[in-house]
Amino acid sequence: MAANYTICVGTVGAGVWFSPDGGDHWRRSRIALPFHAEPGEIQIRALAVSPHDPHCLLAGSEVGLYRSEDNGANWELVPSPTDGQQIWSIGWHPRDKETILVGTKAPAVYRTSDGGRSWTQLSIPMARECFAGAPKVTNLLYDSRDPNTIFVGVEIDGVFRSRDGGETWTHLPPLGDKMLNQDIHGVALCTETGKLYATTPDGIWTSTDQGESWSLHGFPKFAERDTISYCRGVALKPGDPNTIFVGNGDFIPGKRGAIQCTRDGGKTWSRCALPVEPNSVVYWFATNPANPNTIAANSLHGYVYTSIDGGETWEKNRREFGEIRALAWVPN
Numbered sequence: 001m002a003a004n005y006t007i008c009v010g011t012v013g014a015g016v017w018f019s020p021d022g023g024d025h026w027r028r029s030r031i032a033l034p035f036h037a038e039p040g041e042i043q044i045r046a047l048a049v050s051p052h053d054p055h056c057l058l059a060g061s062e063v064g065l066y067r068s069e070d071n072g073a074n075w076e077l078v079p080s081p082t083d084g085q086q087i088w089s090i091g092w093h094p095r096d097k098e099t100i101l102v103g104t105k106a107p108a109v110y111r112t113s114d115g116g117r118s119w120t121q122l123s124i125p126m127a128r129e130c131f132a133g134a135p136k137v138t139n140l141l142y143d144s145r146d147p148n149t150i151f152v153g154v155e156i157d158g159v160f161r162s163r164d165g166g167e168t169w170t171h172l173p174p175l176g177d178k179m180l181n182q183d184i185h186g187v188a189l190c191t192e193t194g195k196l197y198a199t200t201p202d203g204i205w206t207s208t209d210q211g212e213s214w215s216l217h218g219f220p221k222f223a224e225r226d227t228i229s230y231c232r233g234v235a236l237k238p239g240d241p242n243t244i245f246v247g248n249g250d251f252i253p254g255k256r257g258a259i260q261c262t263r264d265g266g267k268t269w270s271r272c273a274l275p276v277e278p279n280s281v282v283y284w285f286a287t288n289p290a291n292p293n294t295i296a297a298n299s300l301h302g303y304v305y306t307s308i309d310g311g312e313t314w315e316k317n318r319r320e321f322g323e324i325r326a327l328a329w330v331p332n
Contacts, residue, residue: 007286007296008057008072009304010044010326016059018072020332023306023317031075034063034083047286047326048090051144052097054290054331060087065102065116071330078116091140094147101166103137107154111166124169130156131179139187151196151211153184159198159211172211175200181216186234192241193265199231204246206266219260219269222250230254232300235285237310238292241265245272245295245311249281253300257282261311276316278303286327298324 003022008029010016016029031042046060059066059075064083066075085104093099098115107126110119127135132155139153152160152169156179159172175181175198186199196207203218219229230249237243242265249257257278262269278299286296293310302321307314 003308004332005288005291005294006071006330006332007304007306008047008326008328008330009298009321009324010047010059010328011321012043012045012323012325013041014322015042016044016047016068016072016075017321019319020071020073023304023315023319026319027073029068029072029075031066032077034077043086043325045086045088045325046090046102047328048092049288049328049330050097051092051094054288057328057330058090058092058100059326060090060102062086065090067116071332072328080112080116081110081119081121086136088136088138089140089153091142091150094142094144096147101140101150103140103152105134105136107135107137107157109137109140109152109166122166122169124152124160125171126154126160127157132156138184141187141189143189143191145191149210151187151189153187153198154182155185156180156183158182159184159187161211173213175205175214176216178202180228181205185232186247188234188236188244190236190241195241195265197234197236197244199234199246201230201252202228203231204234204244204266217266217269219246219248219258222256222258226250230281231260232281233284233297235287235295237295238287238289240292240310243310245285245297247282247284247297249278249300252281254281255279257299259297259305259311259314272311272314274305274314274316276303278305283324284327286329288329288331290331294329296327296329298327300324 050056089103091101143149233247280301304317
């Protein structure tokens with residue numbers, strides 16, 4: 001029996017693909033490209049599900065922000081100042097559907113308070129350059145308990161925090177003493193415990209004091225020649241503060257990957273048993289409070305995995321894609 005949820009995959013070069021039956025059948029979404037971008041192969045690096053409407057999503061591209069109100073089948077361009085920049089992250093205010101943040105490369109964060117009719121660039125003192133070129137805003141995270149608290153993760157410039165809704169910002173202390181410790185890939189907040197999590201190339205960091213201090217957990221290397229066990233996305237199982245997933249691999253993009261999981265809040269970790277080893281780093285996850293047991297994950301080079309039992313067992317989707325940078329699922 002077909003699954004009653006829709007998976008959306010954001011690709012670099014082929015826009016958004018969606019499956020209305022949990023991965024059995026796939027179609028390419030209709031995306032209204034601006035005239036100057038046609039014929040273009042659109043790049044999607046961010047997908048965000050509205051906390052206010054389960055069938056509404058936002059997608060970030062290199063020509064701007066898109067909105068879908070039909071589970072990702074059709075997308076319309078939302079006018080914004082981001083045309084010509086890569087959108088890497090999207091944050092939706094948990095209590096106000098009109099307030100949205102988008103983060104870009106080159107590093108900037110824009111906010112709309114009227115659903116996209118007008119925008120303001122926030123004054124965040126991010127670095128303009130890093131050893132890898134222009135930094136990118138990889139994560140935008142509201143604290144749903146207090147939406148005036150916002151976290152911004154930057155690759156490569158660490159974590160920033162605002163306590164006044166984005167008016168002023170604090171550059172939090174470095175996670176560690178290495179430059180790569182400021183290379184923020186994923187950020188997640190557990191509202192039940194207040195713990196803040198961040199992934200960098202060398203592992204997952206945990207903070208119990210809103211990012212003022214951090215502790216690192218690294219994972220086993222895939223081969224002796226590897227310098228680190230590379231980490232990318234992080235996801236919390238909705239409603240379960242003890243279950244955390246981390247996307248892992250031998251490097252970026254890498255040739256091997258894994259999903260690391262803890263069931264005890266990070267005290268112990270183990271690799272999930274996957275039917276086929278990922279062909280690159282496991283890049284991102286998709287969860288949804290509509291069903292905490294349904295979890296999707298993707299490798300950077302196009303594999304999609306799904307679990308319907310909270311990550312205990314996984315299936316690899318038969319459909320493979322090119323480069324996947326964003327993932328989401330929504331109920332039908």
